[in-house]
Amino acid sequence: MTWLYKTEPFSNELIDKYVGFVYIIRNKDNGKYYIGKKSFTKVKRYQKNKKKKRMLIESEWESYTGSNLDLNEDIANGARIEKEILHLCKSKAEMSYYEAKLQFEYDVLRDEKAYNQWIMVRVRKTNIIGLKND
Numbered sequence: 001m002t003w004l005y006k007t008e009p010f011s012n013e014l015i016d017k018y019v020g021f022v023y024i025i026r027n028k029d030n031g032k033y034y035i036g037k038k039s040f041t042k043v044k045r046y047q048k049n050k051k052k053k054r055m056l057i058e059s060e061w062e063s064y065t066g067s068n069l070d071l072n073e074d075i076a077n078g079a080r081i082e083k084e085i086l087h088l089c090k091s092k093a094e095m096s097y098y099e100a101k102l103q104f105e106y107d108v109l110r111d112e113k114a115y116n117q118w119i120m121v122r123v124r125k126t127n128i129i130g131l132k133n134d
Contacts, residue, residue: 003062005085014088015040022087022098025066028080034066034115035106037099039092068115093127 003010003023020039027033042059045052065075065083075081086102089095100121108114 001063001065001081001083003083003085005088010085017090018088019091020061020089020095021085022089022095022102023066024084024086024102025071026082026084027071027074028082030074030079032071032074032113032115033106034068034071035086035099035102035108036066036068036116037089037095038064039095066115068117071115091127093123096121096123097128 005011005014018040020037022035022037025034025036038061039059040061041056044055044057046055047053065072065081087094087098089098100119100123103109103116103119106114108116109119
């Protein structure tokens with residue numbers, strides 16, 4: 001289950017330029033889909049000399065299949081899926097913005113084919129100024 005980006009397998013070489021991505025996972029067996037976001041890194045917390053420390057490590061983005069329980073149950077039951085990166089993002093705010101934008105464009109809350117159950121977003125205009133218009 002490799003991630004596709006612009007119909008090609010995603011190359012790890014692009015990770016350095018981006019924080020994460022907005023994606024769609026399609027269930028090829030029943031036509032359902034899920035739109036979400038994923039960061040390339042995550043914070044690992046540990047304790048050293050009685051002090052709490054934080055370290056940035058690579059997330060499990062390559063094997064990630066979304067946070068929706070129904071989608072993951074279908075995958076566990078053998079559903080054939082396709083994972084596609086829709087937008088590479090340079091900030092967490094940009095990821096949140098594009099995730100919500102696409103969820104509204106796809107009308108996921110009213111579409112029975114969407115696994116998405118809710119849309120949550122909190123983005124400040126100052127964090128997304130300069131995004132190119134799509």
